[in-house]
Structure formats: C-alpha cells, structure tokens
Amino acid sequence: MTDLTKNRSSGGETIGALLAKNASLHGKDIARREKERGIWKETTWAEYAQEVVACAAGLEKIGVKPGKAVLVLGDNRARLYGGMLAVSLLGAYAMPAYPGATLEELRHFLGEVEIVAAIAEDQEQVDKILELKDAGAEGIDHIIYDEARGLGFYEVEGLLSWDHLIEVGQHDLNETPGLREELLSRAKPEDPAIFLHSSGTTGAPKGIVLSQKNVLAAARNGHAAGAFDENEEILAYLPMAWVGDYAITVAAALLWRFTVNVPERQETVVRDMREIAPTFYLAAPRSWDQMLTTIQVGIENSTPLKKRLYHFFMDRAIAAETRKLNGKSGGVLEPLGRLLGEAIIFGPVKDQFGMSRLKNAFTGGEAIGEDTFVFYRALGIKLRQLYGQTENSAINAIQSPGEVRLHTVGKPAPGVEVTIAEDGEILVRSDSVFEGYFNKPEATAEALEGGWLHTGDAGYLEEDGHLVVLGRVSEVMHTAGGERFVPNYIENRLKFSPYIKDAAVIGAGLDELTAMVCVDFEAVGHWAEVNGVPYVSYADLSQREEVATLLREAFQRVNKAVTEPLRLQRFVSLPKEFDPDDGEITRTRKLRRKVVQERYADVIAALYDGSKEVHVSAQVTYETGEVGKVERSLPIREV
Amino acid sequence: MFYRLSGVHHANYVSDSRIFKVPADRNLTAFIFLIGLAAPFIIPSLYLNSYMLPWLIWTAAALGLNLVTGWAGQLHLGYAAVMAVGAYSSIHAARFGVPWEFALIIGGLTSSVIGSLFAFAALRVKGLYLALTTLAMQFVMDWVLTHSPAISGGSHASLQSPTLALLGQEITTDTGFYYVAFGWCVLVTIFMLNLKRTGLGRALVAVREKDFAAAILGVNSFYYKILAFATSSFIAGVSGALLVATFFFLAAPEQFSVAVSIQVLAMVIVGGLGSIIGSYFGVALILLVPGIVNGLVVTLSDGLGMQIDVETLAHIPNAVYGALIVIILLIEPLGLGKLYGNIRDYLMVWPFDQFKK
Numbered sequence: 001m002t003d004l005t006k007n008r009s010s011g012g013e014t015i016g017a018l019l020a021k022n023a024s025l026h027g028k029d030i031a032r033r034e035k036e037r038g039i040w041k042e043t044t045w046a047e048y049a050q051e052v053v054a055c056a057a058g059l060e061k062i063g064v065k066p067g068k069a070v071l072v073l074g075d076n077r078a079r080l081y082g083g084m085l086a087v088s089l090l091g092a093y094a095m096p097a098y099p100g101a102t103l104e105e106l107r108h109f110l111g112e113v114e115i116v117a118a119i120a121e122d123q124e125q126v127d128k129i130l131e132l133k134d135a136g137a138e139g140i141d142h143i144i145y146d147e148a149r150g151l152g153f154y155e156v157e158g159l160l161s162w163d164h165l166i167e168v169g170q171h172d173l174n175e176t177p178g179l180r181e182e183l184l185s186r187a188k189p190e191d192p193a194i195f196l197h198s199s200g201t202t203g204a205p206k207g208i209v210l211s212q213k214n215v216l217a218a219a220r221n222g223h224a225a226g227a228f229d230e231n232e233e234i235l236a237y238l239p240m241a242w243v244g245d246y247a248i249t250v251a252a253a254l255l256w257r258f259t260v261n262v263p264e265r266q267e268t269v270v271r272d273m274r275e276i277a278p279t280f281y282l283a284a285p286r287s288w289d290q291m292l293t294t295i296q297v298g299i300e301n302s303t304p305l306k307k308r309l310y311h312f313f314m315d316r317a318i319a320a321e322t323r324k325l326n327g328k329s330g331g332v333l334e335p336l337g338r339l340l341g342e343a344i345i346f347g348p349v350k351d352q353f354g355m356s357r358l359k360n361a362f363t364g365g366e367a368i369g370e371d372t373f374v375f376y377r378a379l380g381i382k383l384r385q386l387y388g389q390t391e392n393s394a395i396n397a398i399q400s401p402g403e404v405r406l407h408t409v410g411k412p413a414p415g416v417e418v419t420i421a422e423d424g425e426i427l428v429r430s431d432s433v434f435e436g437y438f439n440k441p442e443a444t445a446e447a448l449e450g451g452w453l454h455t456g457d458a459g460y461l462e463e464d465g466h467l468v469v470l471g472r473v474s475e476v477m478h479t480a481g482g483e484r485f486v487p488n489y490i491e492n493r494l495k496f497s498p499y500i501k502d503a504a505v506i507g508a509g510l511d512e513l514t515a516m517v518c519v520d521f522e523a524v525g526h527w528a529e530v531n532g533v534p535y536v537s538y539a540d541l542s543q544r545e546e547v548a549t550l551l552r553e554a555f556q557r558v559n560k561a562v563t564e565p566l567r568l569q570r571f572v573s574l575p576k577e578f579d580p581d582d583g584e585i586t587r588t589r590k591l592r593r594k595v596v597q598e599r600y601a602d603v604i605a606a607l608y609d610g611s612k613e614v615h616v617s618a619q620v621t622y623e624t625g626e627v628g629k630v631e632r633s634l635p636i637r638e639v
Numbered sequence: 640m641f642y643r644l645s646g647v648h649h650a651n652y653v654s655d656s657r658i659f660k661v662p663a664d665r666n667l668t669a670f671i672f673l674i675g676l677a678a679p680f681i682i683p684s685l686y687l688n689s690y691m692l693p694w695l696i697w698t699a700a701a702l703g704l705n706l707v708t709g710w711a712g713q714l715h716l717g718y719a720a721v722m723a724v725g726a727y728s729s730i731h732a733a734r735f736g737v738p739w740e741f742a743l744i745i746g747g748l749t750s751s752v753i754g755s756l757f758a759f760a761a762l763r764v765k766g767l768y769l770a771l772t773t774l775a776m777q778f779v780m781d782w783v784l785t786h787s788p789a790i791s792g793g794s795h796a797s798l799q800s801p802t803l804a805l806l807g808q809e810i811t812t813d814t815g816f817y818y819v820a821f822g823w824c825v826l827v828t829i830f831m832l833n834l835k836r837t838g839l840g841r842a843l844v845a846v847r848e849k850d851f852a853a854a855i856l857g858v859n860s861f862y863y864k865i866l867a868f869a870t871s872s873f874i875a876g877v878s879g880a881l882l883v884a885t886f887f888f889l890a891a892p893e894q895f896s897v898a899v900s901i902q903v904l905a906m907v908i909v910g911g912l913g914s915i916i917g918s919y920f921g922v923a924l925i926l927l928v929p930g931i932v933n934g935l936v937v938t939l940s941d942g943l944g945m946q947i948d949v950e951t952l953a954h955i956p957n958a959v960y961g962a963l964i965v966i967i968l969l970i971e972p973l974g975l976g977k978l979y980g981n982i983r984d985y986l987m988v989w990p991f992d993q994f995k996k
Binding site for chain 1: 644647652992
C-alpha cells in the first residue's frame, strides 16, 4: 500500500489505486446497480473491487498480459465494465466494440493487435465471436460470457462463464497471499486504460489507446470545469465503445465515486431512467431531439385540459428563455409563471422522463438546435454543451451552468490548453491527450505535430475565452464560385427540424448547393397520422407531396440563415434512412461522405442536370447480414 | 401532477412488494390516518358518534364482505346474520363475565365457525344458487333469533350490552367509542391491504376469476373459498359485536335483518368489488348520504317556502339516493373505488394522456 500512496502524491493515479482507495475508504457505498428482473441489484465498492481483482486474476490465468487485447462485445452490462477494469489492471488492452458491429468491422480490429480473449454479453455476441474465429481469429482462445441463456449446449473449447472466471480468479487470490495488492498496484499510469477506435468518417477506423493517466486526467478536468460532482447517480446506457461512455461511466465514476446504474435492456432504458432519476446525463443532440418529439407527440395526444395547461406554461417559458438567450430581461410575472409551471407542468414532465433530479445535463458530439436547447432550458433543465473527441478522452471544453450561449461550447476545461492554428484548426494540449494512433506513426505524427493535438475541427476562440466550433477542417469545401462552406454546419441546421433525421449537403466544386435528406419516420409518421396523409412504408411516406412541403419549409428556414450563394436550391428525399449497417453513417451516426457520394452518384448527378426525376436503387443490409435493394423513382424538388 | 415516480426503484424484493409503492399514495394515507386520529378534537361530538363511528364500523364490516364477494367472488346475501352471530355471542360472553377482549374474539370465532359451516353446505353450489343458499342462512338465523329466548330474549326483546372495557379500561365516552371503532377499522384495512400481496390474496383472486382454472393451477378452490368465508365471518362477527357495544348498546334481531344484509352488499357493490378505498366510499354513500339528502331537502323546501307533506318529504331522499346509486353505477359499473382509480390514473400520467415510451 505504501507505493500506492506515493503514486497518488506524485499525481500518478491508476485505475487499480483508485479501486483500492474506494474499496477501503468507501467500501459500503453503492458502486453500481444493475437491473435484473425488475430489481436493482446493488454492488458496493468493496464487492466491486473484489470482483474486478478476481476477474483480473482469472484473466491472467488464461493468458491476458500486457500487449494483448481483450475484446468486449455487448450492450452495457455491469460485468463488461468490470471486465474492462480487470483488463486495465493487467496492463492489457480492453477493446470495446459496438454491439451491432458487423463481422467486417470486427475483422478490422484483428489486424491491429493480438486479441487473446473476448468478454461477450450473451449468446448473440458469442456467436459473432465464434464466427470471427472461423474467419481467421484463431488467437481468441477464451470467450467469457455474462448471460448464460442459450449457451448451455455449446461445446466450444475456451468458452467459460463469468462466474467460472471469477471462481478461478478467487481461488488464485486465496492461494496466493498478496496477489490482490499486487494486482491493484501493478499497472502504471502510462499503462493502457482502453483501446478505442476513431469513428472512421474518412477511411477505416484508427486504433486509439488512452492511458490510465489520460482518462483520469480527463475526469479531473471535467470535474474542475463543473461537469460533474462527487457521488453522481448516472445511467450507463451509451454505447460502451464510445469514448463518452468510458470517460463518464468508468473513469469519472471511479475517480468521483458515481453510482453507475445499468439498465435491464436497451429497450427499457426510458423506464429505467425514470426509476433511477440520474443526477448526471449526457446524450447526443439526437437523443434530446427524440425526447422532445416524444414529449410533443404525447402532449398532442393528451386530453384538452392538460394540453391547454401545457401550452399555457410552456409557451411562456420558452418565450422567456428565448428572451434571456438574446440578452433581454423578462417580465414581472415571469418568476410566478415559472413557479406555477414547475408545479403543474414542468415538474410532472421531468418526472415522467426521470429528469427530476438532473443537475448536470449535457449534449455533445454535434451542434444542438436552438429549439431543442431552449425547450429544455424552459423545462428547467440546465442543458449544457460539451466538446471533446476520442483522442482527448472526450473532454476539451464545457459550458458552465451560468453562462450558456448557443453558438459556443464553453471555455476550455481547466487542465486543457486550447489554441487556434493559423488555418483555423483547434489545437489542444492536456494530460488527457493520447500518445498516438496505434501502430500508425504517420497519422500520429500528423495528429500530434508540435506537441499539440490537431483536432481536425475548425473554430475560433471568442474574446472572453469561449470556444466556437465550426466543423471539420477536412470538410471545409468551396463551391465553383469559390464560396467557402462547411457541409456539416448546414446539415446540422437542417437536422434541427424534427422531420429531418439525416442530411447530406452537396456542392463542393459545383455552382450551387443541394441536399439529400432522410425524413424522421417517427415524427413525420405522426405528423402524417394527425394530418390524414396516407402512407404504407418509409419509402412511400418520404416521397409524399405533403411531406415535401414540410421539408421545403425546413429548407427555407435554413436558407434564411445562410448567405446568398450558399442557399440550398434543390433536394431529394431518400427512400431509406442512412444506416450504419449499410456504411452510410458511422455507429455514432456521423455521415460517411465518401460512401454516400459514391452510392448516390446518380441522384447527385440528377440534382444538377435539370432532370425532374431520378431512378435510384439503394442498398439495404438486413440484420441477418443479407443485402437487399430498394428501387424507386424519386422526384427532384425545388426549394 | 401529484404523483411523482422518478427515482423510485427497488433494490430487493422486500422493497418491491411494499404496500404503497407510490410516495403520493403513502403520504395521502398517512394524512388521512392522522386526520382519523385527530377526529375527536376537530369534529363535534354529535357528528363523531352518529356519523364517523358507524361509518368506520360498517366499513370494517363491508371490507369483510368484500373479502368474500370482491376477492373470492362468492355472492353472500346472509352477511348480517353472520354479524348477528358475532354480536350475540360476544354480548353473552361479556355478560357471563368474560373480558371484552376475549368476548370479541369469541364472537368472531363463533361467527367464523357458523359462517363456514353454512359455507360448507352452500359451496356445493355456485353463482345464483349460492346466493339463494346464503339468503336461506339469513332467514334461518332470523328465525333462530326470534324463536330462542335464550339467545335474544324473545322476538320483541332486546339484549343489553354490558359496558365495554378494553385493557382494563372502561370505555364510556364518545371519544373512547370512536377510537375503538377507528382501531378496528384500521386493523381490518391493514389486513386487507396486506391480503393483496400474499399468496392467499392471489389464490382468492384466481378462484374468483375462474375456480376450475385456479384448480388446474393447483389452487384448491374449495379450501380457499371456505377460508374466505371463515375469515370474512370473523371480521363480520367482531364488527357486529362492536357495533352493538359502541353504537346500539342493545342487540335486537331487526338490527341484523335481511334488509341489512342487502344494504352491506350494496355498500360493497357501489364501492367497488375488491376495492379497499371503494368500501370506505360505498359505506359513506349508503350510510351517510340519506341523512345529508334529507337535510338538504328539508332546508330546500323550507327555504323555498314549499308546503311538502311529511309523507312526500320522507320519500324524496330515498328517491334521490336510489337515483344516485343508479347514476354512479351507470357512470362506472365498477363502483366508486374505480372512479377514484380513474382520477388517480388521470393524474398519474399528467400531463400526458398515457405514458408512452
């Protein structure tokens, strides 16, 4: 234990040291809850640490050691998180993957590093790993599973249950005195915490290893910036392979002793969120939009009295927030309306969605629409923006609760230095910045040139130190007329409309801008129901004339906000949504521009050659892995 | 709007099976309990012992009938007879010198034995036939009471109840009587609330829904029906005894006539089968509304200066009250309890119409 304290005093915290500290000083506090058959099973820090150490001992026995990787595959499960920590104790790479990842995507990981074991959630994921083994991943000797259902009759060598692994490890711990302490203090701050992948909007995903020092520094910076307090209640529902989830659910949770609540299933997240009422909640703008749509649809379907009361208070609150955002002061009756509204409408709405205890609410990953932003502020949720990327352990800049503006992402967090390169690129320096892309010295040299992390985002610092992010530097494009534009910026503005789920703006090297959009099936579907527009499928709905009118309005609103040469002239509503399985967007729903431009080359050509209609056959990958085609003629519409 | 559910989660099954899972329900119940406790100090004595006290005792009795009719689904038209058994046996026991605590239990047990004896015979038949058999029990009891001077003192006599004394304390004041009634009603309510979450309660509901389907599931429906009759009869017996000891002070056969049986059944049906809060409402409606309507009609006719003759005046409240029952059952056939449930649901999902994912 002596050298643990030394580590801490020198600022070199490790996951093991923190686990040991939490277990000894806060052993009885609840570290995590996992819902199982309706009951939230609680684990204390002492039990949690014991489980992780036993798992580490077990993993060591089956050959996990520094330099090797363990694949973690599944939805959020408490044991998968524990497994990742155990792998870090051993100094090996914990490599989480998106549960929906296809075989192709997983095979890509194999080429990077030797994977010796895999921790899988259930039979589905075990099957995927077995398939992967057949496809050439002989190195995966052991597969550890959490949920045993359906696996009883599998006769595969190296397949073992989590409980069995723990038993083996526990046995080892009992046999060898001092092994527990040794395991907890083995890894050094420079040792890896996690092996993630860049989203791969351009080309194949790159491996990113974050050290324990990186992720814990990010957790410290985030706390210093007021992103989270100690002992937060959080819901672990974000994909485990996303850096945001690791930074919050694992790193910050360990450092600041959060209670991590793992929902029963992905489908029950909404309900489970209500039961837990987290105090910290991070979600992508899309999720906030979706929740807003659900609330609005729910109100539209409600009884007249409730509806009227809702609109009475909500409309006033939104107007008040908008005034505040524009720097105007409110009326005399505003506090009264706020008070009554909170009791009659806002409180109950927040309660229904489990947001009544929410102190730190964040949106990150993309820009958020003004309507959505103002709505949640009006509801009394202090929604803030957070900016970061995988290379910097997710935390660069955070808005503080008091000073929130829509166009900035806040000041750089303490411990993070931000400067702007001459070409407008945002550069970052911090303890939380990674050491380099895995086995890609060229890309690393490029990204870390001059000791600064080149984020690839274009932006500027305002006079008062607030950071404004414009979009990807690589995406800054020019029209034939030489007009500079960032397609992502315009796409985000299009997506602020609840009816548009995805958009791709085209116009690089061309005379004018056009766009392809995918309508939001839920929102537009509901709109169609209410307005008596008949439809049979997504493909049908997306091409309806009435829907086109709806989309046209969204386009006109965006056109008002951009300069004359950047106005969108024409658009096509696509007959299928962009899907990560088809490769059109990444698993974090970022557009893969190149793929989209290749796949819809016909449509793009038609947008510019003056034709009225274009025949399209789009590829659809089903969940079984089969590939189908959607054939349809799409009208080209003028804005 | 009042129901806040976020943050309510259960880390073990004990917590998951608690009676009031919704904080607002728990608070409301606690509030009402406190009001009940403070009633003697806030409600004038006249109202306390002529409205509150009978309301509470009849609610306890109605809850007992609800157990057999609402939970186990067996129609019972002889409930007043069972109450009579309890009342007479308790009073006789008390007159004999048995302490009241035991006298009440003796009354309950005698009712229980006689109630289940009849049930043994009656449960060989179902539905309407059962209803008729229980009605027969009512008449047999009426006949026994009026024709056995040893029990009732004869057809026109009444039996004086000795002074009630519990825990060595003679109870003679209105407040004292009220607290006895309140305590009993709370006891029965707690029992019924717990019944819902026990194996017994679930078995009874299974028997109610379809007795042979329950039998297929391994629930011995005959056993549970008898158990329901026995338990309900115990509650009836003690309620009957307390009614005499704290309210009537005399026991007479006509206090437990067939009309009373029908009235208790009406309380249960108007309140809502299988609903605890409904029993409170149902008893209030059947017991208290006639008085209120009567008062209203008299004030109204006086105020308007209408000359209504006494006969009509006596009939109007009855007509209004009958109409009220019909209207309530038209609006909500499942009774006042369901009506309360509807309001609760409306507020539960506030401000939505239903909670959607």
